[in-house]
Amino acid sequence: MTEAILAARHVGKSFASKHVLDDISARVGAGSVVGVLGKNGAGKTTLLEIALGFSPASSGSVALWGHESASLPSAVKGRIGYVPQQDELVPLLTGTQQIALNAALHKRWDHELIARLVREWEVPLDRRIAALSGGERQKISVLLALGHRPDLLVLDEPLASLDPIARRQFLGQLLEITADQGRAVIFSSHIVSDLERVANEVWILREGRMAFEGELDALKESVVRLHLSARDKFPERLGIAHTLHEEVDGNTASVSVSGWSADAAAQLISRLGVAIEVEPLDLEDIFLEMHR
Amino acid sequence: MFTLKSNSGIPIYRQLVEQVRRMVASGQLAPGAALPSVRDLALKHTVHPMTISKAYSQLEAEGLLERNRGKPMTVAEPRRSQTGLAPRLRQIEPQVDALVLAAKQLQLSEAEIAKLLKKIWEEES
Numbered sequence: 001m002t003e004a005i006l007a008a009r010h011v012g013k014s015f016a017s018k019h020v021l022d023d024i025s026a027r028v029g030a031g032s033v034v035g036v037l038g039k040n041g042a043g044k045t046t047l048l049e050i051a052l053g054f055s056p057a058s059s060g061s062v063a064l065w066g067h068e069s070a071s072l073p074s075a076v077k078g079r080i081g082y083v084p085q086q087d088e089l090v091p092l093l094t095g096t097q098q099i100a101l102n103a104a105l106h107k108r109w110d111h112e113l114i115a116r117l118v119r120e121w122e123v124p125l126d127r128r129i130a131a132l133s134g135g136e137r138q139k140i141s142v143l144l145a146l147g148h149r150p151d152l153l154v155l156d157e158p159l160a161s162l163d164p165i166a167r168r169q170f171l172g173q174l175l176e177i178t179a180d181q182g183r184a185v186i187f188s189s190h191i192v193s194d195l196e197r198v199a200n201e202v203w204i205l206r207e208g209r210m211a212f213e214g215e216l217d218a219l220k221e222s223v224v225r226l227h228l229s230a231r232d233k234f235p236e237r238l239g240i241a242h243t244l245h246e247e248v249d250g251n252t253a254s255v256s257v258s259g260w261s262a263d264a265a266a267q268l269i270s271r272l273g274v275a276i277e278v279e280p281l282d283l284e285d286i287f288l289e290m291h292r
Numbered sequence: 293m294f295t296l297k298s299n300s301g302i303p304i305y306r307q308l309v310e311q312v313r314r315m316v317a318s319g320q321l322a323p324g325a326a327l328p329s330v331r332d333l334a335l336k337h338t339v340h341p342m343t344i345s346k347a348y349s350q351l352e353a354e355g356l357l358e359r360n361r362g363k364p365m366t367v368a369e370p371r372r373s374q375t376g377l378a379p380r381l382r383q384i385e386p387q388v389d390a391l392v393l394a395a396k397q398l399q400l401s402e403a404e405i406a407k408l409l410k411k412i413w414e415e416e417s
Contacts, residue, residue, distance in 0.1 A: 031341075033340055042325055066341045141364070168338060171338050172335060175334060175335060175338065175340065175341065176335070176340075178340070179331060179334070179335075179339075179341055189347060192299075193299045196298045197298035197338055197339055198338060198339060198340055199340065200340040200342045200343060216303070217303035217304075217305060217306075217343075217346070220301060220303045221303060224301070259335050260391070265373065265393065266396065269393070269396045269397060270396065273399070274397070275397045276393075276397070279301065280300070280301025280302055282300055282301050283299070283302045284299065285301070
């Protein structure tokens with residue numbers, strides 16, 4: 001196994017007496033695009049901030065390329081690009097001035113890449129940041145995070161104010177970044193269909209816990225909705241293993257399960273003597289089923 | 293060339309595998325035909341390159357595609373991909389799976405199905 005870019009071990013975080021994160025472990029390898037999903041308040045931003053060393057964990061730790069994130073050497077910090085949920089642009093500067101300011105802070109700065117993205121994403125640079133729309137500000141924030149060609153790019157809700165065309169261009173850019181060996185992207189988004197398109201791995205946070213961490217394909221293959229029908233009335237509770245949610249109505253029932261397999265189907269048929277139709281679920285449905 | 297839907301319960305790599313299989317079976321992709329590179333296809337559809345390479349690897353393992361050093365993957369000659377016993381069995385497995393499932397739902401035994409299969413087999417030949 002190659003060295004992990006990010007390894008989180010049993011991370012916990014509490015503010016006062018409230019647990020915000022509880023026993024989070026996760027790993028990001030080179031070439032991964034990780035999509036982070038969770039309801040508002042599930043702990044996404046807190047986890048990303050701890051991972052990058054902006055905020056201390058109450059327990060556990062995160063390592064980036066083997067260095068504790070709470071005390072990263074500056075050379076390692078220089079390999080990270082971060083787009084926070086609330087941008088940190090200077091309102092009085094123009095886009096051009098803001099980019100020049102950030103470029104001056106980095107030893108390596110890819111002027112060519114930035115010029116190309118400014119053209120492709122139609123980023124207005126001559127106006128003051130204060131006069132720009134949310135989407136325009138978001139584009140500049142992303143540009144600033146890409147300029148030093150980070151090996152780990154972390155984006156907290158980067159898509160919210162972008163139009164569909166800008167979003168697609170942006171997602172393509174994420175893929176170009178990870179097509180280079182040794183880099184990785186972690187991004188959180190409520191726009192599940194975007195995340196589903198480009199991510200090869202997902203983290204689903206639920207009330208501060210990691211409800212799922214792994215390959216998106218594996219998740220889709222294991223979480224399905226079953227439509228059952230039998231000659232006789234079903235009992236009130238079906239007791240199917242790994243049930244997320246079930247609705248029983250006389251002799252029909254629909255049950256969403258995780259951990260589905262051909263073996264599970266055979267067992268179910270022999271136990272309940274039912275007809276089964278298996279409905280595959282997209283990521284949004286899976287997410288909703290996990291929260292019912 | 294391909295239609296890949298991200299908001300589907302069917303993983304994208306499986307959509308691609310099924311489409312290539314069908315296009316090879318129907319002759320739309322003839323033996324020797326080149327497939328788009330992993331990178332090109334990934335960027336065109338804005339999906340992760342691993343998704344595409346996973347599909348190509350599976351199709352290679354099935355003997356449907358051939359990997360060529362430094363060149364695009366191509367559709368394999370049919371005699372290599374279809375005459376071996378294992379690949380042909382693999383092709384019919386989904387139908388057999390469905391048959392077994394239906395038989396169990398109808399509470400028919402393996403012997404009863406085997407008898408029916410034999411009868412139909414003999415009628416056909």
